[in-house]
Amino acid sequence: MMNLAIASGKGGTGKTTVAVNLALLLSQDEQVEFLDCDVEEPNAHLFIKPKFESVKEVGIPNPVIDFNRCDFCGRCAEVCAFNALAVFQEHVMVLPELCHGCGSCAYFCPQKAISEHDRTIGVIESGSVNRIDFVHGCLNPGEAMSPPLIDAVKKMASRDKMTVIDSPPGTSCPAISAIKGSDFCILVTEPTSFGLNDLDLVYQTVTRLGLPSGVVINRCDIGDGRVEEYCRKNNLPVLLKVPFDRKVAGLCACGEPVIFKFPAWQKNFKQLYDQVRILVEGAVYNEKNDSY
Numbered sequence: 001m002m003n004l005a006i007a008s009g010k011g012g013t014g015k016t017t018v019a020v021n022l023a024l025l026l027s028q029d030e031q032v033e034f035l036d037c038d039v040e041e042p043n044a045h046l047f048i049k050p051k052f053e054s055v056k057e058v059g060i061p062n063p064v065i066d067f068n069r070c071d072f073c074g075r076c077a078e079v080c081a082f083n084a085l086a087v088f089q090e091h092v093m094v095l096p097e098l099c100h101g102c103g104s105c106a107y108f109c110p111q112k113a114i115s116e117h118d119r120t121i122g123v124i125e126s127g128s129v130n131r132i133d134f135v136h137g138c139l140n141p142g143e144a145m146s147p148p149l150i151d152a153v154k155k156m157a158s159r160d161k162m163t164v165i166d167s168p169p170g171t172s173c174p175a176i177s178a179i180k181g182s183d184f185c186i187l188v189t190e191p192t193s194f195g196l197n198d199l200d201l202v203y204q205t206v207t208r209l210g211l212p213s214g215v216v217i218n219r220c221d222i223g224d225g226r227v228e229e230y231c232r233k234n235n236l237p238v239l240l241k242v243p244f245d246r247k248v249a250g251l252c253a254c255g256e257p258v259i260f261k262f263p264a265w266q267k268n269f270k271q272l273y274d275q276v277r278i279l280v281e282g283a284v285y286n287e288k289n290d291s292y
């Protein structure tokens with residue numbers, strides 16, 4: 001079984017379109033799990049249209065100070081790596097929006113004056129449609145702490161199915177939380193200067209994580225050849241090139257998957273997946289041989 005993450009250095013590249021169409025195609029032959037980890041703007045459900053069956057709140061533990069015990073020694077603020085605590089002469093201030101729920105302050109408090117209480121950061125909704133089990137996270141508006149919600153979405157995955165992960169755009173903590181542990185990362189980009197810059201950033205990130213990757217160039221006919229040149233130089237396979245097409249853009253705007261309307265795209269996505277499978281199997285083979 002394979003964990004396949006779809007990522008992009010920035011939003012609006014067509015990442016979700018690739019993730020959704022790939023999952024729908026694969027679900028014609030096998031059970032697929034779709035994890036929408038783009039928790040700030042989850043929208044894959046608009047295309048896949050699952051019937052949601054459960055909703056679960058997700059929280060992170062935040063410190064609560066017992067002022068009957070606290071002697072304002074300042075140890076908790078010293079150990080907090082995220083500056084989420086400030087200790088004054090007779091007060092300890094907790095900044096919940098900065099707290100990562102790591103538990104260090106409670107662990108190191110000499111007076112045992114800190115207990116932990118969950119603060120809700122969002123919800124996980126799960127359901128299914130045909131042969132797709134669907135899970136997404138919805139971060140509360142204004143909430144900055146998305147990685148714990150992304151981790152919670154990923155924990156919902158069973159490990160015995162083909163899994164497609166729609167990652168948040170960018171290369172910061174949320175994107176890393178979504179793609180780490182994947183078997184392969186599909187990087188979706190556009191052939192423009194911005195696209196090239198963002199591809200470089202996301203490619204460096206997946207390389208640092210040790211993940212094999214390949215590129216989908218969306219709207220391949222609108223820019224120049226520098227993205228392809230970059231891929232050649234870095235030995236980064238171009239898995240699929242998608243020309244701009246008003247009819248396809250119109251379908252996406254209406255929440256319709258392209259593979260059902262345009263059979264040619266079934267073939268394109270099948271070829272994309274076949275290439276990924278060969279690359280993943282090659283990476284596993286090389287890993288095994290290297291360990292001998």
Ligand code: SF4
Pocket residue numbers: 065069070071072073074075076077087092108109110111112113114
């Ligand atoms: S470490 Fe404990 S006792 Fe010291 S300031 Fe923080 S809460 Fe108070």
Ligand code: SF4
Pocket residue numbers: 061062063079080081082083084085098099100101102103104105106
């Ligand atoms: S739980 Fe961790 S991040 Fe939150 S305030 Fe305590 S030390 Fe800081």
